[in-house]
Ligand code: HEM
């Protein structure tokens with residue numbers, strides 16, 4: 001192979017599919033606009049969500065932080081010199097409170113960042129695995145625009161105090177309607193895309209992605225109808241809430257993350273998946289067990305015992321797809337771990353895949369009553385949440401973006417240093433955050449279980465250093481986010497490398513090969 | 515109230531039913547017949563098995579090829 005200094009000119013018309021490589025390049029190019037749009041907006045919401053996150057986090061150990069704003073000038077000038085310099089010249093500001101910022105954080109990272117990134121990656125994977133250029137790319141972009149409008153309205157509504165206060169469904173109905181419509185478009189598009197695929201084998205990733213695209217709108221619509229439009233009452237509301245909340249994680253983020261890993265790991269290493277048979281078992285057992293898991297968020301709640309027990313059983317059954325996936329990913333990478341040093345994508349994706357195993361095993365143990373008694377309502381759960389959504393899901397999305405973006409932009413990442421910086425801030429940051437919250441949560445849970453302990457004097461004081469630790473780790477993560485967003489912007493602006501380096505996406509090179 | 519239970523029940527059952535239907539379709543369509551070919555379906559002449567497709571922009575490919583062949587032979591990792 002020779003280094004090739006040519007690259008696909010940005011926005012060039014797709015070339016005739018003369019060879020496998022050219023065909024692939026044409027497929028990648030057809031995804032360019034919609035996928036870059038989803039990635040770009042995902043990164044915007046990641047940065048916004050990170051800002052909300054840091055403020056929320058600081059508020060938990062420093063409640064006075066950013067609670068107040070200066071009085072409007074008109075009032076201030078009436079109150080005179082003394083009050084101007086005094087805290088009294090400040091007023092409490094509703095939209096800066098913890099309650100609103102926390103919801104703004106959750107929704108901007110879960111729907112703005114994670115979901116937009118997942119749609120971008122999913123759309124690209126669909127095109128690659130259906131082996132046809134993207135159908136109706138402008139429809140996908142339009143859905144993306146609509147999706148972003150929905151998020152923006154939703155976040156503004158939350159900050160304005162219009163949250164529904166139902167966790168994971170905080171967006172008020174008018175924003176949810178926009179989001180539901182946008183997503184329905186994607187779902188219909190996905191079915192259309194699948195129907196027009198090239199005949200042949202349906203690769204395991206395609207199963208995961210198609211299922212996820214299909215499940216999410218179903219979940220989102222049912223939950224919004226049953227909770228916001230025609231609200232069910234009493235404990236059933238809680239069941240619906242967590243049937244949804246859990247399935248967003250298990251039937252939307254998880255299949256996209258795992259599906260992407262099933263494509264990226266073999267593809268980057270250049271080695272087929274270890275056991276394709278296991279991958280089929282993993283997918284089908286996920287599809288069959290996961291939707292029963294929701295009740296494990298309500299252990300100890302006033303629900304019929306069988307509902308909770310059924311979901312505990314399903315949670316422990318989840319060990320099957322998880323271990324199957326873990327073995328498969330590990331055995332595929334085995335003997336190629338040196339590649340982690342050389343491939344950014346592999347590094348992020350393997351990190352994420354390993355964390356998937358760990359967080360899920362942790363989850364299965366948390367579903368057991370005796371442990372949940374201690375960890376529920378503590379920072380431990382928040383640690384698990386970030387372990388899942390960050391260390392597993394977000395890391396896999398970063399990895400996929402490192403792979404996909406050069407193939408869409410037609411240039412290579414500008415700086416290996418920035419990629420490494422991003423990886424290490426993310427890896428150390430999330431490890432520190434999970435450690436702080438897990439240990440802090442256990443200490444907190446054990447103390448809360450002891451009626452002799454004084455809540456304000458002892459428990460609060462002892463958890464404070466862990467919360468400061470979380471804020472510091474959050475700063476580390478934020479650095480990584482800013483670095484990545486900057487690097488991404490360079491790529492979109494066509495300021496990436498045009499020569500040197502491995503430009504595998506270059507179809508010319510593919511054709512030069514015998 | 516009962517209506518809600520029914521809707522929920524249907525949702526849960528329908529979820530399972532969809533999954534089972536898809537599983538039956540996949541089996542009938544021969545998706546589980548040739549696992550080896552299935553796992554290799556993401557490779558082709560442009561990106562064949564045995565060739566990595568992603569590297570840091572500053573990696574020296576000649577060095578990597580040496581490392582890879584050493585690893586393939588089971589020699590000590592770098
Ligand atoms: C800069 C990094 C981040 C920091 C400092 C941070 C901080 C926080 C804080 C303080 C909370 C509220 C915890 C509580 O109520 O006790 C929270 C909740 C949450 N965050 Fe983050 N976060 C960060 C990044 C992310 C990212 C990137 C995601 C998702 C992709 C995420 C997902 C969540 C979720 C799902 C919750 C709700 C957890 C629950 O209800 O159990 N966070 N985060």
Ligand code: HEM
Pocket residue numbers: 167249253254296297315316318319322356359360361362363364365366367372375376377381384385386387388389392393
């Ligand atoms: C099979 C695997 C898993 C099981 C059995 C499991 C189990 C649990 C349990 C029992 C809780 C509730 C803790 C409590 O409130 O006391 C929980 C919360 C959570 N899990 Fe998992 N988990 C699994 C995998 C995952 C994955 C892969 C992710 C991320 C994609 C994830 C993200 C979360 C989040 C965000 C929460 C907090 C929800 C909230 O309170 O807002 N989990 N999990």
